[in-house]
Amino acid sequence: MTNKIGIVTGGGDCPGLNAVIRAIVKTATLNGWECFGIHGGFDGLLTPVQVMPLATKDMDGLLIRGGTILGTANSGKFSAKTGHGEPRQVDQNILNQAKINFEALGLAALVAIGGDGTLTIAQQMFEMGFAVVGVPKTIDNDLDATQTTFGFDTAVACAVDALDRLHSTAQSHNRVMVLEVMGRYAGWIAAYAGLAGGADVILIPEIKFNHDAIQRKIQAREAEGKHFTIVIMAEGVTLEGQGFVTSNKTGTDREARLGGIGHLVAEEIENRSKKETRCVVLGHLQRGGQPTQWDRQLCTRFGVHAFQLIAREQFGFMVALKENGTMGPVTLKDAINKIRRVDPAGDLVMTARALGISFGD
Ligand code: F6P
Numbered sequence: 001m002t003n004k005i006g007i008v009t010g011g012g013d014c015p016g017l018n019a020v021i022r023a024i025v026k027t028a029t030l031n032g033w034e035c036f037g038i039h040g041g042f043d044g045l046l047t048p049v050q051v052m053p054l055a056t057k058d059m060d061g062l063l064i065r066g067g068t069i070l071g072t073a074n075s076g077k078f079s080a081k082t083g084h085g086e087p088r089q090v091d092q093n094i095l096n097q098a099k100i101n102f103e104a105l106g107l108a109a110l111v112a113i114g115g116d117g118t119l120t121i122a123q124q125m126f127e128m129g130f131a132v133v134g135v136p137k138t139i140d141n142d143l144d145a146t147q148t149t150f151g152f153d154t155a156v157a158c159a160v161d162a163l164d165r166l167h168s169t170a171q172s173h174n175r176v177m178v179l180e181v182m183g184r185y186a187g188w189i190a191a192y193a194g195l196a197g198g199a200d201v202i203l204i205p206e207i208k209f210n211h212d213a214i215q216r217k218i219q220a221r222e223a224e225g226k227h228f229t230i231v232i233m234a235e236g237v238t239l240e241g242q243g244f245v246t247s248n249k250t251g252t253d254r255e256a257r258l259g260g261i262g263h264l265v266a267e268e269i270e271n272r273s274k275k276e277t278r279c280v281v282l283g284h285l286q287r288g289g290q291p292t293q294w295d296r297q298l299c300t301r302f303g304v305h306a307f308q309l310i311a312r313e314q315f316g317f318m319v320a321l322k323e324n325g326t327m328g329p330v331t332l333k334d335a336i337n338k339i340r341r342v343d344p345a346g347d348l349v350m351t352a353r354a355l356g357i358s359f360g361d
Contacts, residue, residue, distance in 0.1 A: 005310060006107040007054065008038040008045075009068040010078070010118030014139045014151030015291035016299040017068035020113050022059040023303025029056045031311065036107065041073035042121060045098035051105060063300075064290045072114075075254030080120035084244065084256055085185065087337060090124055099128065109310045113137050115149070116336055117255070119318060123332040126316040133309045134318035134332050135302045139286055142186040145335035146320035150302060153294040155182065155286040156192045159232070162282055163197025166230060174227035176218065176269050176277040180262025182286050183234045187342045189286070190234040195351065201358045203233035203265070206342045207349070209360025210240060211268055217358040218273050231269070235259050259283070301327055 005028055009017050025035045039050035052070075062069065082088045102110065109131040112122035115138035126132045136146045139155035159181045170177040179199075183189040187204020194202035201217050203209050218229045235258040238244055245261040259281060266279035291299065298321065305319040305327045317329035342348060349359065 002106045002108045003033045004105070004107045005033055005035050005307070006038050006051070006102065006105070006110045007035060007070065008042055008110060008112050009070045009072045009137075010041045010112060010114035010121065011072060011074045011138070012115070012287060013067050013072050014137055014287050015066045015154040015289055016150040016295040017072075017113060017137060018062040018065045019291060019296050019299035020135055020137075020150070020303040020306075021054065021069065022062040023300045024111055024307050025054045025059050026056055027304045027307045028310075031307070033307075036105065037070045038110075040071040041076075042078040042098065043073060043076060044070075045101050046077070046094065047097060047101060049101045049105065063296055066289045066291070074117065075251065077253070078121050079117065079253045079255075080124065081117040081255050082252055085116070085339070087120055088252075090121060095125060095128055098125070099130065102130065109133065109315065111135060111306050111310070115140065116143060116339070119143075119332055120336045123316070123336055126332060131310075131313070131315040132332075133306050133315060134335065135306050136318060136320065136335070139189065140183045140186055141188040142184060142339045142341065143335060144338035144340040145318065145330045147323060148298070148321055150291070150295050150298045151287070152188065153298075154289070154292045155189050156196065157292050158286045158289070159189055159193035159282060160197040162280065162285075163193060163199060163230060163232065166280065167198065170228040170230055173276065176229045176231065176266070176273065176275050178231045178233065178262050178266040178269065178277065178279040180233055180235055180259070180279065180281045182282070183236060184258060185236045185339060185341065187234045187236070190232050191342050191348050191352070194232040194357065195348065197230075197232070199230045199232040199357065201229065201231040201360060202352060203231065203237045203360050204342055205234055205236040205238065207344050207359045207361050208240065209237065211272060213358060213360045214269060215272050218269070218275065231265070233262055233265060235261060237261055237265075239264065
């Protein structure tokens with residue numbers, strides 16, 4: 001085995017990717033390994049390869065820098081998900097070309113940093129002989145195999161900041177303010193931010209909502225003399241009898257792009273309540289900026305443990321945060337295609353309900 005590690009970031013970017021890269025490079029270098037960054041997602045392994053050496057001196061400032069210095073992609077030749085999360089086999093010719101280039105570069109192992117789609121690609125590569133390990137990233141926090149993914153905490157912090165700001169303007173104008181947040185088919189960002197940001201209504205894909213219930217909450221607040229209401233909702237929420245709201249057609253090489261449901265819900269709230277209602281779609285602000293302290297330490301631990309998996313030649317695994325707070329490996333096979341969603345009967349929802357927060361049901 002050579003002592004060269006390739007690092008690739010895949011899927012949507014999020015705060016903390018650079019912190020993981022930094023942790024891998026620093027610990028690998030201390031142990032006598034060389035690191036190389038694959039540029040632009042897995043496509044960087046196709047001819048002509050786009051690879052850059054990564055030394056410890058290049059890591060300055062990366063702990064706090066948002067995005068990824070390597071670039072990333074969530075569509076194209078290496079897309080392993082399509083539609084609403086349906087798995088897709090990457091073309092064998094593409095995988096073969098990547099393998100030939102990987103070997104020509106003299107790389108001994110590859111660290112794939114990404115969410116379900118990226119880790120599914122990693123598993124397909126592992127099955128054809130790549131020495132690969134994974135690191136779980138996504139603001140959606142929807143991977144079942146780890147207690148949490150990195151990027152999620154930062155996204156929640158961004159959504160809470162938005163709710164704080166919306167509170168004062170909602171109160172000043174006696175309005176209903178609707179905040180649409182990301183999360184795909186899981187309501188983690190909406191639920192955590194809603195609780196931390198004092199939302200009155202939280203709408204998540206895991207709980208079917210109806211407009212009568214939202215109106216009841218608004219009326220109850222009016223009766224208490226509270227003439228404003230804050231609604232937070234996940235982009236993956238569906239209206240009764242309708243499908244997901246998407247902002248483009250689904251391609252064969254990418255997942256459907258969710259978004260836009262917030263405006264529809266806000267319109268209906270205004271029609272029914274006769275209260276002025278505004279909608280804010282938080283969008284990619286949730287994916288930008290510096291990672292929180294929680295994400296920084298999580299990324300650092302993930303990065304170090306990913307290197308240790310390589311040093312032990314434990315390939316085909318992903319590092320995961322276990323229930324007891326320790327780090328441990330899970331097989332990529334077990335980690336993929338298992339989406340973790342908010343438990344409607346779990347503590348998070350029960351706590352919110354105990355405060356009188358409505359889930360629109
Ligand atoms: O998976 C992360 C995520 O930010 C989702 O929450 C969101 O639905 C999607 O990616 C947005 O993707 P894009 O960057 O292609 O708009």
